[in-house]
Amino acid sequence: MKIEPDKIMQEYFNYLRHYRGVSEKTLKRYESTIRDLLEYGITKKGTDRFLKSLKKYKESSIQTKIVIAKSFVKYLYEHGYIKENYLANAKAPRYHSLPKYLTDEEFKAITDKMNDYYRALAIFLRNTGLRISEYHNLTEKDIRITGEYAELRIKGKGNKERVLLIERKLLDLANKYRLFENKKSIRAIQKYFNKHGIHPHLLRHTFAVEFLNRGGAINQLQAILGHSNIAITDIYTKVTSNNVVIKAF
Template sequence: MKFETDKIMDEYFNYLRHYRGVNEKTIARYRATIRDVLSYGVTKKGTDKFLKSLKKYKESSIQTKIVIAKSFIKYLYDRGYIKENYLANAKAPRFQRLPKYLTDDEFKKVIEGMNEYYKALAIFLRNTGLRISEYYNLTKKDIRVNGEHVELRIKGKGNKERVLLIEKKLLDLANEYGLFENKRSIRAIQKYFNKHGIHPHLLRHSFAVEFLNRGGAINQLQAILGHSNIAITDIYTKVTSNNVVIKTF
């Protein structure tokens, strides 16, 4: 079936906006890939050419483009624009981006130039592995002091709760600089950290890698980070040193 390129794109993007809740930034990323699909023709031959054209891109980009293209072709098929879902069996390359992290020395260097509030916050996040949203939602009622240790009741993704045990001196640091009473907005925190070349999730990654490097167990780390699947946590094992030094022969 023939159709007007611009018209079908507008229709599809409206579908993404109103029925899938996709934001404009994501739609902008979709646009170039969908134009490429349409330029080769929405046929078996055309979609095969599109897939072959992706070889020039890195694996992560190929994965993204195939996901976008598959969604678009399925949309056309479901609405009767085409008679076959040409990309139903197309498989994106398996790609897993290794997490970046800071060593202790790198972390100390980064926080040197921060003001006292954000320095304390960076230390708190680096030593708890909390997501920024988890820290932001943490209140005094979620904190229980038990001698030299403190229990934090964390509400994670999907409203799943977990209890995190930390040293009291970390809570003392947080209280000294008002990390619970005078919270900055998540946006303000991200903006300030970005100015210093880091982001909150980098601190979470750094905590995870350091935990394993110090001999922590993967299942313990899963519980601490609040991962529902240990396969998610396992990515950190690919960047830990395990205290093994590869010597030159």
Template sequence: MNNVLVEMRQLFVQYLQTEKNYSSLTIEHYVNDLEHFFVFLHKEGVTTVEEVDDIHARLYLVQLHQEKYARASVSRKVSSLRSFFAFLNREELRLTNPMSYVLHPKKEGRLPHFFYENELEQLFLACEGTEPLNIRNKAILELLYATGIRVNECTTIQLRDIDLTMSTLLVKGKGKKERYVPFGGFAQDAIKIYVDKSRPLLLKELQHTSLFVNHQGKPLTARGIRHILTKLVENTTLTASIHPHMLRHTFATHLLNNGADLRTVQELLGHAHLSSTQLYTHVTKEHLRKTYNSFHPRA
């Protein structure tokens, strides 16, 4: 990669870290998008950002479609590049933003998948048992469903972040933003049993304060949680695949289905914009429509 482009990328990364306070995962996505674009520029013989124009932007969009990227991926890459060139404009490293001429492709209108209550019961039954890993898995499942936290937020929980007396969790979210989320009695009991009985056995001789640990006693990773949930589904009669975000979707959908107001759900989820939470109102409306069509005599 051209040294000038590498320098520009590094300046942009510093901006995302210090001024935007983006998480390492978010920054990684930006870097990957930039590197993919820089490879394209290299093939086009472009060596500096000053040379990039709206024609290059359109050609890049054509390449993305030829490589059969999903609309959501194309949308994210365009957004990343717009932010990059906007940063260069601000720093007076170039005067225009070539990505502003590119139409932002709309994301596919997919509704988030969630579990029905009877499906959740199967998951909870799948992690019943007295073995330390069973106890840990139940605590993870209860907490994810009780709070709607992201899987990355779950892996960063420290023992001091859990208040079992007040049944609240301090969550460190995106952009280093913190929020307190309450949880109910089922999650409280599962976590208390895990912390008192299971975690010390799994921890062995290691000493750290991460709440959830793997079978080696090390802090549990996001990949580890995904593996745990996949194995739980395999021990049920459920046919759908699972990803941790489904529990977050389920948390929000069940709250709205049972009468929670949108602003409260927004705060619990840690959404910066209400529009992100409003997606779940479409889920609940779709659920109502299907129920109506299934049971009304003249539907």
């Protein structure tokens, strides 16, 4: 079956949108890799040349590009566009970038310099492990109080929902500083945090490392963070230490 680059990309992206819940931002990252692959041609020779062309990139980028290309070629094979999955055995380099995180002392030193609103937000993110986008999408209707705890209904990547149980005092802190009523834009939050030398995602990493240091199970952490693959969560086990004592706030 003849492959028309623009047409097949549109078809594949529609598939990812509707059946895999992939965001437009992620699709934008996929586009250049898939266009490069199509330029080389979806043949054995073309895909081999594509793989060789990746040598100029750093390992993390090579890994990402191979994953994107493998998924695309698999789609073409399963939908009858090609007779062989040419990248079925392609292996991405093993790349392990250990997540950075903050110690209690570092966290306190940074947040002591913040205003009350952003300090409360930093504490909330550090103690929930939420992505900044997940926090931003939270509304009061997504929160249910159950005694000493509160349930948060989180809409994560790919519109997948999960329920997070937090201590009531953490919700009280959020309400005190109107973290749900008076949300700043994601850009404003990132800009403020960057000014203080951190990024919102660093607080998610910090939560994950602390959770494991306190004896939490890896499968529990996977569910809390909303990871689809436990291999993603497993990276945090490489930086945990049994001698760290964690306090909430």
